[in-house]
Amino acid sequence: MKCNFCEHKCDLTKGKSFCGMYKDEGGKVAELYPDKWCTYSPSRIESVPFYHAYPGSRSMIIGTAGCNFRCKYCSNSFIACQDPADVQDVMFEFSGEKLVTMAKKLGCHNIIFNVNEPAVSLPSLMRVSEYAKKEGIPMGCLTNGYTTEESTLMLAEIFSFVHVGLKGFSNAFYKKYVGVNSIDPILRNIYTLSRHCHIEIASPVIENVNDHELTEIAEFICDINPEIPWHVFRLLPEHDMKESKYPDIEKMNKALESARTYLPYIYFHNFVGSNWVNTLCPKCGAVVIKRFSLGCSGDRLDEFLAPGNVCSSCGTKIAMLGTKVGWCEKREKECV
Amino acid sequence: MSLAIIDARQWQNRFDLESGQQMEKSNPVADMVSTVLSWNPYPGDVDEKANEWVTRTALDLVDQYEPNLVCLSYVQQFFAHRHFAHSKADWEKMCVNAMAEAQKFIEISGYTPVIVGTGGMISLKGAMDLSGIDGLAISSNWSARYCGVHQPSKDDMALIHKFMAEGKIERIVTKEEWIDLFKSEQPDIQIHQDEALMPDYLVVSNEGYTFKTMGTTLRKPVNIPENNFKVPVYTGLGKLDDLRGIKPLVRSNLIHHKIALILVEGVGKEFFPKDHSMCRNGCGWFCNEPGDSFYLTLSTGKHEPFAYPAGYRSFDRDAEITKFPFSGYMLSVPENTLALDYSGKSIAVGNRSMFMHMMFGVDISVECFARNLFNQGCLGVVHRMDKYGM
Numbered sequence: 001m002k003c004n005f006c007e008h009k010c011d012l013t014k015g016k017s018f019c020g021m022y023k024d025e026g027g028k029v030a031e032l033y034p035d036k037w038c039t040y041s042p043s044r045i046e047s048v049p050f051y052h053a054y055p056g057s058r059s060m061i062i063g064t065a066g067c068n069f070r071c072k073y074c075s076n077s078f079i080a081c082q083d084p085a086d087v088q089d090v091m092f093e094f095s096g097e098k099l100v101t102m103a104k105k106l107g108c109h110n111i112i113f114n115v116n117e118p119a120v121s122l123p124s125l126m127r128v129s130e131y132a133k134k135e136g137i138p139m140g141c142l143t144n145g146y147t148t149e150e151s152t153l154m155l156a157e158i159f160s161f162v163h164v165g166l167k168g169f170s171n172a173f174y175k176k177y178v179g180v181n182s183i184d185p186i187l188r189n190i191y192t193l194s195r196h197c198h199i200e201i202a203s204p205v206i207e208n209v210n211d212h213e214l215t216e217i218a219e220f221i222c223d224i225n226p227e228i229p230w231h232v233f234r235l236l237p238e239h240d241m242k243e244s245k246y247p248d249i250e251k252m253n254k255a256l257e258s259a260r261t262y263l264p265y266i267y268f269h270n271f272v273g274s275n276w277v278n279t280l281c282p283k284c285g286a287v288v289i290k291r292f293s294l295g296c297s298g299d300r301l302d303e304f305l306a307p308g309n310v311c312s313s314c315g316t317k318i319a320m321l322g323t324k325v326g327w328c329e330k331r332e333k334e335c336v
Numbered sequence: 337m338s339l340a341i342i343d344a345r346q347w348q349n350r351f352d353l354e355s356g357q358q359m360e361k362s363n364p365v366a367d368m369v370s371t372v373l374s375w376n377p378y379p380g381d382v383d384e385k386a387n388e389w390v391t392r393t394a395l396d397l398v399d400q401y402e403p404n405l406v407c408l409s410y411v412q413q414f415f416a417h418r419h420f421a422h423s424k425a426d427w428e429k430m431c432v433n434a435m436a437e438a439q440k441f442i443e444i445s446g447y448t449p450v451i452v453g454t455g456g457m458i459s460l461k462g463a464m465d466l467s468g469i470d471g472l473a474i475s476s477n478w479s480a481r482y483c484g485v486h487q488p489s490k491d492d493m494a495l496i497h498k499f500m501a502e503g504k505i506e507r508i509v510t511k512e513e514w515i516d517l518f519k520s521e522q523p524d525i526q527i528h529q530d531e532a533l534m535p536d537y538l539v540v541s542n543e544g545y546t547f548k549t550m551g552t553t554l555r556k557p558v559n560i561p562e563n564n565f566k567v568p569v570y571t572g573l574g575k576l577d578d579l580r581g582i583k584p585l586v587r588s589n590l591i592h593h594k595i596a597l598i599l600v601e602g603v604g605k606e607f608f609p610k611d612h613s614m615c616r617n618g619c620g621w622f623c624n625e626p627g628d629s630f631y632l633t634l635s636t637g638k639h640e641p642f643a644y645p646a647g648y649r650s651f652d653r654d655a656e657i658t659k660f661p662f663s664g665y666m667l668s669v670p671e672n673t674l675a676l677d678y679s680g681k682s683i684a685v686g687n688r689s690m691f692m693h694m695m696f697g698v699d700i701s702v703e704c705f706a707r708n709l710f711n712q713g714c715l716g717v718v719h720r721m722d723k724y725g726m
């Protein structure tokens with residue numbers, strides 16, 4: 001009995017699975033902890049960070065427990081890398097319907113799954129999406145992209161906007177720092193997702209480890225669609241890499257210079273006060289969206305200067321899912 | 337105009353503190369703070385060296401700026417004990433070390449100390465889950481005792497009363513009763529936020545219990561503050577019996593003394609010198625937890641539970657107002673703080689994030705820029721450029 005939710009394809013009859021979130025139940029894959037969430041809190045969409053979807057909107061952030069990766073630098077290891085059985089006492093229990101009701105109660109425009117990997121909780125997320133769709137609440141997520149072809153399509157069915165982590169560009173990097181043997185499924189899935197939903201891509205950069213792969217990543221993104229926003233994250237040394245050096249900001253930024261000539265939406269952040277979080281018009285270079293970076297404590301929209309998603313200087317269309325949403329817009333319209 | 341200098345390790349950037357606009361301008365006091373920041377990378381909130389960082393950075397600033405008033409916060413032991421279990425011996429050692437760092441600063445610098453403990457901590461006995469109520473329950477990352485409940489249904493109140501019957505909840509008070517409690521002692525008490533966003537009820541837990549609601553941290557607390565209605569204060573400057581007496585005591589003695597006001601969080605009286613006094617912390621059934629109301633009471637000499645009230649629907653404020661982006665949930669520089677109108681020089685250093693630049697009204701502050709234990713570097717703030725070189 002194999003789980004087909006990610007490329008580990010764990011045999012569930014052989015004890016605990018890699019992520020610890022599924023079991024074999026009469027020949028079917030079943031969730032061990034359905035409808036259990038580690039958080040539900042309102043946050044700015046930029047803090048996730050989605051930069052090109054519903055700017056300024058209020059998102060309800062959710063997550064579960066467990067992960068199918070073991071990134072050495074995981075910043076959520078206290079929830080993602082623990083045995084899910086050990087953290088159940090901190091979880092909240094909400095049915096899909098109740099979670100959507102909560103999003104409405106909190107005046108949220110959308111729901112974003114971003115603490116751990118959605119592949120480990122797909123049936124619960126399916127149930128949430130059923131109600132979210134009824135209520136017209138869009139859903140987004142962060143994923144490491146290690147899903148199977150079938151479950152990638154499930155992701156695309158649940159989520160209309162997806163942030164995919166492309167953590168390096170070699171099998172060697174993925175093997176050593178993430179714990180999986182091949183990057184191929186991730187590249188395949190990025191392509192698939194780009195055809196079904198709005199995507200943004202995030203790559204953590206570790207000096208002298210994967211910074212030489214940045215150009216290959218940029219070229220790969222460009223081949224799919226140069227308008228895909230690419231977030232390059234300065235590594236925040238955490239978990240097993242706590243003792244690592246903080247990457248040199250100027251040097252890493254220089255390494256992105258050539259990619260900026262063919263990818264118009266490159267952002268370099270995950271550190272406080274970054275100078276590289278504004279959106280510039282791809283044609284005339286005017287600032288069309290101003291943001292403020294607070295590093296991993298969350299970015300925020302400062303000014304949206306592209307009404308109708310169009311550069312007010314030259315009229316060029318800015319790639320965007322939806323358009324600016326006021327922080328209190330949803331609440332004023334729908335909530336008590 | 338206040339200048340914020342971000343140090344993200346080997347890289348700095350300057351901003352206007354209030355607007356968040358980037359500032360390129362160089363000036364001697366900003367350059368001095370930049371240098372001190374570059375000498376002292378922050379080890380991290382729960383790192384054993386985090387308190388030593390406070391002492392070292394403060395001594396560097398004292399050398400460069402020669403202030404009359406120094407405000408320090410030592411918080412590593414509080415963060416570490418909140419999130420991780422320690423044996424009794426290890427916890428005692430952490431408290432002893434925190435007090436030793438304060439002592440080290442005093443010995444090297446020669447300042448006259450006023451040392452304040454926020455009181456001891458206790459193992460978490462349990463968390464009451466109010467997440468599923470019909471109304472909305474809100475507690476905060478750093479509050480254990482208080483939870484705000486908005487628009488509760490009959491069933492919600494029945495659930496809260498059930499917890500009360502189980503001995504986990506001490507009291508349920510209406511918003512009006514909460515405000516009246518403070519008005520009875522301080523008729524001019526200010527409610528700085530939109531009163532309509534305050535909870536209809538404040539639910540107060542019994543010691544050792546906390547809440548599971550929106551706003552509580554993903555990192556489960558292991559130890560939480562005791563109900564510290566009295567906290568230890570050590571000073572040779574005069575007798576004190578209320579936290580509110582610290583501001584007038586410090587201000588009146590600054591004429592003759594260089595003073596260091598030092599907060600040591602999570603530490604109770606057993607770690608203080610024998611001749612400490614116990615000071616009242618709060619009003620009636622309300623004791624300040626280590627947090628904004630504690631710092632503001634200390635710094636303003638007034639009760640300030642409603643600056644950022646517990647259970648407040650802060651997310652319903654207009655988040656598009658992006659003032660003070662580096663100051664977390666704080667929206668403005670508080671009034672009447674300890675050094676705001678002091679003509680001498682003052683600094684604050686500590687590992688209590690934005691409290692250092694917001695709570696004391698000092699000329700210059702240096703603080704950790706860590707959120708939820710993620711170490712992102714340091715922040716230096718220069719509120720007053722004019723006093724440098726005086």
Ligand code: SF4
Binds near residue numbers: 004017068119120
């Ligand atoms: S989702 Fe979990 S159980 Fe399923 S294959 Fe992946 S790691 Fe294994």
